[in-house]
Amino acid sequence: MSQPISVHNLKAWYGTQLTLKSVDMELPASQVTAIIGPSGCGKSTFIRCLNRLHETLPGARVEGDVHLGTQDLYKVDPVDVRRMIGMVFQKPNPFPTLSIFDNIALGLRLGGVHNRGQLREAVERSLQMAALWGEVKDRLSEPATSLSGGQQQRLCIARAIAVQPEVLLMDEPASALDPVSTLRVEELVEQLKDTYTIVIVTHNMQQAARVADETAFFLNGEVVEFADTTTIFTNPTDKRTEDYITGRFG
Amino acid sequence: MKKVSSGIKTADKVFHVATGIAASSPVLFLLAIAAVVVVQSIPSIRLMGWHFITGIEWNVGNTYGALMHKNGVTAAAGASFGALPFIIGTLASSVIALMIAIPVALFTALILAYRLHGWVQWIVSILVELLAGIPSVVIGLWGMVVLAPFVAHGLGPVLTHVGVLIPYFRGPVGTGMGLLTSGIVLAVMVVPIITATTRDLLQQVPVLYREGGIGLGMTTWEVVRYIAVPYIREGFIGAIALGWGRAMGETMAVLMVSGNAINFLPHNLYSPISSMAAVIASQLDSAMSDGSGMAVHALSELALVLLGLTLLTNLLARLLVSRTHHRRQGVRA
Numbered sequence: 001m002s003q004p005i006s007v008h009n010l011k012a013w014y015g016t017q018l019t020l021k022s023v024d025m026e027l028p029a030s031q032v033t034a035i036i037g038p039s040g041c042g043k044s045t046f047i048r049c050l051n052r053l054h055e056t057l058p059g060a061r062v063e064g065d066v067h068l069g070t071q072d073l074y075k076v077d078p079v080d081v082r083r084m085i086g087m088v089f090q091k092p093n094p095f096p097t098l099s100i101f102d103n104i105a106l107g108l109r110l111g112g113v114h115n116r117g118q119l120r121e122a123v124e125r126s127l128q129m130a131a132l133w134g135e136v137k138d139r140l141s142e143p144a145t146s147l148s149g150g151q152q153q154r155l156c157i158a159r160a161i162a163v164q165p166e167v168l169l170m171d172e173p174a175s176a177l178d179p180v181s182t183l184r185v186e187e188l189v190e191q192l193k194d195t196y197t198i199v200i201v202t203h204n205m206q207q208a209a210r211v212a213d214e215t216a217f218f219l220n221g222e223v224v225e226f227a228d229t230t231t232i233f234t235n236p237t238d239k240r241t242e243d244y245i246t247g248r249f250g
Numbered sequence: 251m252k253k254v255s256s257g258i259k260t261a262d263k264v265f266h267v268a269t270g271i272a273a274s275s276p277v278l279f280l281l282a283i284a285a286v287v288v289v290q291s292i293p294s295i296r297l298m299g300w301h302f303i304t305g306i307e308w309n310v311g312n313t314y315g316a317l318m319h320k321n322g323v324t325a326a327a328g329a330s331f332g333a334l335p336f337i338i339g340t341l342a343s344s345v346i347a348l349m350i351a352i353p354v355a356l357f358t359a360l361i362l363a364y365r366l367h368g369w370v371q372w373i374v375s376i377l378v379e380l381l382a383g384i385p386s387v388v389i390g391l392w393g394m395v396v397l398a399p400f401v402a403h404g405l406g407p408v409l410t411h412v413g414v415l416i417p418y419f420r421g422p423v424g425t426g427m428g429l430l431t432s433g434i435v436l437a438v439m440v441v442p443i444i445t446a447t448t449r450d451l452l453q454q455v456p457v458l459y460r461e462g463g464i465g466l467g468m469t470t471w472e473v474v475r476y477i478a479v480p481y482i483r484e485g486f487i488g489a490i491a492l493g494w495g496r497a498m499g500e501t502m503a504v505l506m507v508s509g510n511a512i513n514f515l516p517h518n519l520y521s522p523i524s525s526m527a528a529v530i531a532s533q534l535d536s537a538m539s540d541g542s543g544m545a546v547h548a549l550s551e552l553a554l555v556l557l558g559l560t561l562l563t564n565l566l567a568r569l570l571v572s573r574t575h576h577r578r579q580g581v582r583a
Contacts, residue, residue, distance in 0.1 A: 056464055058367040083467035093462040097480035106476060107466045159466065 002166050002197040003069035004029040005050060010064035012045050012054055019045045021221040022064070027214075032189060032198045034212030034229065036205060038249065042221040043201045044090075047169045050199065051085040052078040068166065083111070085167040086160030086196075091176045092152035094144035094159070101140040103155055107163040122162055130158035131188055150181025157188060161196070168192060170200040174207065186211050205245055209233050217241045287557060290550035293323045297544065298331050302551055305332020307513050308529075310537065310545045317542055325544035333552055335515050339429070339523035340556070342516060343504060344497035346433025347440050352490060354437070355444035360474055362445070363452035375449070382442035390506030393435040394427075398507055401434070402426030406520055418519050427509035428522045435503045440493040447489035451482040484570040491567030495560045501527040526556040 005027040012020035020042045027033045035043040048054040049062050052073065066073045073081045094103050104123045113119055123140070127133040132154040136147070144155055153173060160168060170189070174182040189198060189211045202208050208215050209229060216226040217238075225232060225241045236242045243249060294302065297320055311318070311329030318327045362375055406423030409430075413420030455478045463473040479486070509522025510532065516523050524532075530549050537545035 051465060053461060053465055056461075079467050079469050081467075082465055087465035089458060089462065089465070091458055093456075093458040095459060095462065095477055095480075097477075097483075107468075110468060110472055110476075156462070159462075163466065 002029045002195065005167060005197060005199075006067045007050075008065050008067075010046070010049055010066065011062070012042070012049050013059075013061040014045075014057070015059040019221050020049065023221075023223055025216060025223060025226060027197060027199060029197045030193060030195075031213040032193045032200060032211050034208035034215045035199065035201045035218060036203075036208050036215060036244075037218035037224075038244065039203075041218040043218045044171050045221075046218065047087075047171055047199055047201055050167070051087055051169055052081050053087065083163060084165050085169060086163065086165035087169045088153070088156050088160055088171065088173045090172040092149055092156055094147070094152050094155050096143070096145050098144060099141045100136050100144050100147070100155060103144045104159050104162045107159060111163055126158040126162035127155075129161055129188075129192065130154045131184060132158055148181075150177050150184065153177055153181065153185060154188065157185070157192075161192070166197065168196040168198045170198065172201050172203055175203060182207070205233070217244060219244070284557065287550055287554045290547055291554045292547070293544060294331060294547035294551040296321045296323045297325055297329075298548070298551075302331055302333055302548075303337060303555065304334055305330065306334050306515060307332045308335070308548075309513075310540055313540045313542075313545075323544070324542045326540055326542050329540075329542075329544055331544075331548035331551070332513075333526070333548075333555065335511060335513065336524050336526045336529050336552065337555065338515060339432075339508065339511070340498050340525040340527070340559075342429055343432040343436055343508070343523060343525060344494055346430065346519075347436030347497045348490060348494055350434060350437035351440040351444055351493060355441050355448055355489075355493075356479075356486075358441070358445045359448035359452055360478075362449045364470075364474075364478075375446075378442050378445050378449075381438070382446070384439075386439060386500060386503040387506070389435055389438055390503035393431055393503060393507040397434060398426035398431050400426070401428075401431045401520070406430070409519065420518055421520070422518075423520045424522070425509065426520070427507055428511075428520045429508075429516050430519045431507045432504050432523060432525070435507050436497040436500055439500060439503065440497050443496055444489045444493045447492065448482070448486055451485040451489070452478055455481045484573045488567040488570035491563045491570065495563040495567070498525075498563070499527055499556065499560050501525075501531050504528045505531055526552050530556075 005025075007023055007025045007027070010020055010023040011018065023046060035046060037043045045054055050066055050073075052062075054060050055062050055078070062074070068084060095106065098106060101123055104126050105119050108119055108122055113122065124133060124137075127136060132151060135151060136155075139146070144152065147155060153176070157173070174185045177185065186207065189200060192198060193213075200208075200211065212229045214227065215229045215232040217224045217232065217236075217240075219240055225236060225238045227237075232241065233245055236245065298305065299321075307330045309328060309330045311326030313326045315327045317324050318329065358378065362371060362378070366374055402423055402425055406421070406426065409419050410421040410423065411419075459477055459481065460473055463477045468476070504525045505528035508524055508528055510528070511522035511524050514522070530552055533545070534549055537549055540546065
């Protein structure tokens with residue numbers, strides 16, 4: 001069951017540096033929201049505040065509130081937040097000491113699933129959703145690092161969705177991948193949005209245009225414009241958005 | 251074309267020779283020491299054969315009486331060199347030290363690497379490294395004055411209750427000078443070594459992998475248990491082997507708290523023991539008075555066994571640490 005996320009007056013710091021200056025956003029359920037903007041605009045920081053990953057860095061601090069449905073995420077245990085909100089990172093990061101199977105099964109085991117049959121089933125289902133099953137079904141016990149970069153990233157997606165979160169955050173999930181793998185990840189996002197609320201950070205405006213229902217343009221830690229993707233790319237209201245999407249800076 | 255002066259050429263030659271000597275000296279030293287120890291051991295090896303490592307009796311013999319001829323070598327009458335108690339003393343005390351040091355070092359390293367930041371981390375790191383720099387004789391003194399009485403009157407009597415389950419924990423506790431105290435003293439010396447290496451290894455675990463775990467909803471402990479520790483496993487084993495080598499070779503502190511047992515195998519956790527290193531240090535003076543020279547040869551053989559064991563653990567350590575580095579390079583996506 002996917003739920004909307006609402007963000008109010010969210011501020012984030014690295015040490016004394018304010019990287020997010022009061023962000024307010026309503027991210028609709030079962031849709032893909034893209035976050036675009038130049039490097040250092042706070043887009044990664046923003047999604048890392050949604051699953052409370054930002055605060056794990058030394059010296060980092062967050063203020064404001066984030067609700068998933070009706071639940072205030074900053075009033076519950078961050079571990080529980082991250083079980084509800086999965087994340088896929090910029091670089092593929094499968095657990096290097098574990099097999100393909102165990103990379104996905106670990107989250108399930110820690111969540112209390114120990115039955116072998118159930119585990120196998122869940123692993124297969126997640127890998128199929130991540131469009132990786134066909135490529136790895138005969139080599140599940142091999143190390144995850146034996147996969148190519150694109151496969152590793154799809155494995156990370158499978159790992160994130162195996163524990164059945166409600167939201168999937170993707171921090172430039174294709175930036176380290178080749179064009180073919182990028183396309184596969186984008187197709188995957190398209191398929192997954194029925195089941196999950198997806199927030200995807202991207203550098204690549206074509207990618208945002210291809211996959212996102214809504215797009216937010218971030219600049220210097222603020223949301224400049226947030227609207228449906230077509231509007232942002234064809235008829236932006238803010239001059240800065242227009243300058244950015246037409247390639248005048250960024 | 252201007253000719254290079256002969257002075258410069260000579261200087262270059264001197265430079266080549268000097269760097270050559272300097273660079274090869276560690277190898278030469280190791281070979282020279284090994285050669286001396288081996289050559290010095292030969293008479294003792296001929297006299298005792300395998301009994302050297304299986305025998306319990308260590309007796310220089312009557313150094314003022316007649317000489318004894320056996321297996322083509324000469325020794326004082328009644329001489330017997332059985333080093334088993336010292337070999338066991340070394341192994342047992344160092345293994346106890348590791349059993350105490352490994353969890354302490356691992357948790358300290360985890361806190362240093364992941365929990366503390368900024369100047370607090372810096373200060374605690376410095377403190378750990380200072381601990382490594384304390385002269386062993388100082389730690390030995392602390393062992394004698396503070397630890398041994400505590401083991402005799404506090405810790406020992408408590409631990410004897412475990413004797414119901416594990417026979418080695420049964421009393422009598424004795425004076426406190428013995429195996430357990432030696433193990434604890436060695437643990438104090440080994441903890442900083444394992445901690446410093448493990449901290450460095452943990453800091454090298456890419457944050458990307460740890461965040462992968464955190465992002466999946468793992469607790470701090472789960473990230474450590476399933477991601478960080480498996481990632482550094484070989485290196486950590488290597489760090490343990492380094493610490494083990496250190497514990498086996500430690501002389502002074504053990505000598506001060508071991509109880510100097512001779513001709514006696516430890517029968518419980520509190521028994522007096524002697525380690526190979528401590529025996530070499532404490533017996534060398536009287537061994538010099540053996541006219542046949544056999545006592546010195548026997549101590550050399552003891553040194554040979556010790557050298558072999560420490561080299562073996564060190565080699566193992568290097569091998570394991572370098573394997574971790576290789577894998578880390580292979581992983582980079």
